[in-house]
Amino acid sequence: MTEEAMDKPSDGVGCGAAVLMDIRNVSLRFGGVKALRDVSFDIREGEIRAIIGPNGAGKSSMLNVINGFYHPQEGEIWFRGKRRPPMKPHTIARHGIARTFQNIALFRGMSTLDNIMTGRITRMGLGLLSHAIWWGWAEREEVQHRERVERIIDFLEIQPIRKTPVGRLPYGLQKRVELGRALAAEPTLLLLDEPMAGMNVEEKEDLSRFILDVNDEFGTTIALIEHDMGVVMDLSDRVVVMDYGRKIADGSPQEVRNNQDVIDAYLGVPH
Amino acid sequence: MHEQLLFALEVSLNGLMTGVLYSLVALGFVLIFKASGVFNYAQGVMALFAALTLVGFQSGQVPFAHLINAVFGSNIHHFGWHLPVILSILLTLLVMVLLAVVIEKLVLKHLINQEPIVLFMATIGLAYFLEGFGDLMWGSEIKRLDVGIPQGISESIENFTFESLGYGFFIDRLDIVATAVAAVLVISLTVFSQYSRVGRALRAVADDHQAALSVGISLRYIWVVVWSVAGFVALVAGIMWGAKSGVQFSLSLIALKALPVLMLGGFTSIPGAIIGGLIIGVGEKLFEFLMGPLIGGATENWFAYVLALVFLVFRPQGLFGERIIERV
Numbered sequence: 195m196t197e198e199a200m201d202k203p204s205d206g207v208g209c210g211a212a213v214l215m216d217i218r219n220v221s222l223r224f225g226g227v228k229a230l231r232d233v234s235f236d237i238r239e240g241e242i243r244a245i246i247g248p249n250g251a252g253k254s255s256m257l258n259v260i261n262g263f264y265h266p267q268e269g270e271i272w273f274r275g276k277r278r279p280p281m282k283p284h285t286i287a288r289h290g291i292a293r294t295f296q297n298i299a300l301f302r303g304m305s306t307l308d309n310i311m312t313g314r315i316t317r318m319g320l321g322l323l324s325h326a327i328w329w330g331w332a333e334r335e336e337v338q339h340r341e342r343v344e345r346i347i348d349f350l351e352i353q354p355i356r357k358t359p360v361g362r363l364p365y366g367l368q369k370r371v372e373l374g375r376a377l378a379a380e381p382t383l384l385l386l387d388e389p390m391a392g393m394n395v396e397e398k399e400d401l402s403r404f405i406l407d408v409n410d411e412f413g414t415t416i417a418l419i420e421h422d423m424g425v426v427m428d429l430s431d432r433v434v435v436m437d438y439g440r441k442i443a444d445g446s447p448q449e450v451r452n453n454q455d456v457i458d459a460y461l462g463v464p465h
Numbered sequence: 466m467h468e469q470l471l472f473a474l475e476v477s478l479n480g481l482m483t484g485v486l487y488s489l490v491a492l493g494f495v496l497i498f499k500a501s502g503v504f505n506y507a508q509g510v511m512a513l514f515a516a517l518t519l520v521g522f523q524s525g526q527v528p529f530a531h532l533i534n535a536v537f538g539s540n541i542h543h544f545g546w547h548l549p550v551i552l553s554i555l556l557t558l559l560v561m562v563l564l565a566v567v568i569e570k571l572v573l574k575h576l577i578n579q580e581p582i583v584l585f586m587a588t589i590g591l592a593y594f595l596e597g598f599g600d601l602m603w604g605s606e607i608k609r610l611d612v613g614i615p616q617g618i619s620e621s622i623e624n625f626t627f628e629s630l631g632y633g634f635f636i637d638r639l640d641i642v643a644t645a646v647a648a649v650l651v652i653s654l655t656v657f658s659q660y661s662r663v664g665r666a667l668r669a670v671a672d673d674h675q676a677a678l679s680v681g682i683s684l685r686y687i688w689v690v691v692w693s694v695a696g697f698v699a700l701v702a703g704i705m706w707g708a709k710s711g712v713q714f715s716l717s718l719i720a721l722k723a724l725p726v727l728m729l730g731g732f733t734s735i736p737g738a739i740i741g742g743l744i745i746g747v748g749e750k751l752f753e754f755l756m757g758p759l760i761g762g763a764t765e766n767w768f769a770y771v772l773a774l775v776f777l778v779f780r781p782q783g784l785f786g787e788r789i790i791e792r793v
Binding site for chain 1: 661662663665666668669671672673675676677678679680681682683684686
């Protein structure tokens with residue numbers, strides 16, 4: 195493990211910005227399996243932070259810890275300057291963390307529009323009471339949120355499939371709808387789990403452009419897991435590299451690329 | 466021959482009305498199954514429990530009277546009042562919502578991420594518990610339920626059909642009311658699940674638990690809502706069946722008739738539950754009418770199950786269920 199690579203200040207865009215999330219000494223075990231071992235890194239406001247590593251390195255576990263699907267046995271997570279107590283994933287969603295999944299997790303029976311509308315739930319609540327009191331009231335609120343959703347649909351250029359049930363859409367478009375659903379929550383921190391997996395070159399370029407636009411235009415902080423090194427190098431401001439549940443490097447794409455530990459991990463040098 | 470045909474028509478009509486009542490029970494199953502993938506074996510007992518509670522409130526029965534009397538040696542049975550129908554229905558509804566909260570807290574909460582079979586077993590346990598609890602709370606004797614639904618043969622229909630067709634149809638007024646109620650219930654449930662926000666969240670939870678959590682939907686909240694709605698449907702079914710044949714244990718066995726209804730209609734379709742109920746209702750009455758005399762009668766006991774079996778072989782997802790596609 196090279197201490198220099200970790201501590202060296204990076205020259206990325208996120209540099210100098212305030213820390214949005216600080217992950218401190220997080221360890222996660224499933225029975226005897228250690229998924230995460232003493233992992234620490236931070237995510238700064240407005241940056242695109244990539245998490246890379248070979249299969250089984252603990253990248254997805256890390257994302258699941260951040261959005262509350264897993265609760266680490268040790269370590270702390272600081273969010274917006276406060277230590278975050280253990281919370282349910284749906285509460286964490288309400289605190290402004292949205293995500294997409296490695297294997298698309300859309301609501302398959304619903305249309306594109308309805309899928310993205312569910313993303314607004316953190317903003318508008320479920321309105322059981324307002325529905326019960328006066329349907330028109332809830333309806334008016336719905337229209338306002340609908341406008342925002344239409345803007346996201348415009349932004350992602352998916353107007354033609356607004357009413358299509360998502361189960362019928364091709365893979366690349368499903369990924370885009372899932373991104374739309376996450377964006378609808380107007381998250382402070384957006385987690386993307388392998389957003390480019392299974393895409394062709396053209397689809398990858400499209401999605402890269404959207405991710406950069408989200409980051410630029412909305413100022414959304416993004417943490418993403420990705421396997422395509424080209425994409426990672428182009429998109430991200432800073433990169434965390436993991437292997438066997440440990441962090442082995444942290445820094446700008448340039449630094450990480452030249453790090454011997456990283457090269458070893460990817461080439462499979464025996465431990 | 467003409468007479469025979471009209472008689473068959475009357476039998477079918479009566480079958481339709483019975484079918485509506487089957488549908489009402491099946492509807493409760495579908496609601497819970499759609500939202501949580503749980504086959505709620507206790508749905509029938511919930512209908513019985515709701516009806517018992519309604520009668521209890523209405524007639525001013527003291528809950529747990531037998532228990533209280535046995536422990537304290539007292540002899541109280543009635544508060545000595547009679548509550549208006551609307552108030553008792555509202556109170557019963559409140560009890561059903563409370564029941565939903567308790568079920569979520571004591572059962573479902575601890576079984577998150579378990580296999581569907583585990584949840585199914587839990588609902589079997591729930592069914593037996595609720596059955597005993599209902600007995601303990603309100604007593605086990607057969608009770609008459611009267612919420613002011615008109616009963617008996619509708620004379621106006623009989624007269625009208627007699628004058629126009631020369632054959633008077635016998636149709637129970639209760640069945641007509643039940644049909645109307647079921648229609649309203651189905652329409653409002655469909656609107657609720659298709660157009661309300663909670664409905665959308667409900668469908669979201671049905672599709673993908675993890676994704677639902679990640680957009681900020683609390684599964685536990687949705688489960689309470691779903692079980693409350695199912696409790697409400699159980700109450701409506703309990704009222705209709707209770708008014709028809711008295712509030713008694715056999716009410717919970719109607720749930721078994723809802724099974725073939727669900728196999729026909731598909732476990733995930735609200736319209737399917739209705740159509741399935743109607744087909745079974747008409748089918749078993751017509752079959753009894755046409756074939757009963759030939760094969761010795763009592764076909765109503767098994768016809769529905771055989772029909773469901775045929776469906777299981779040729780169309781396992783039911784008429785309206787989501788297509789099961791196995792990728793190999």
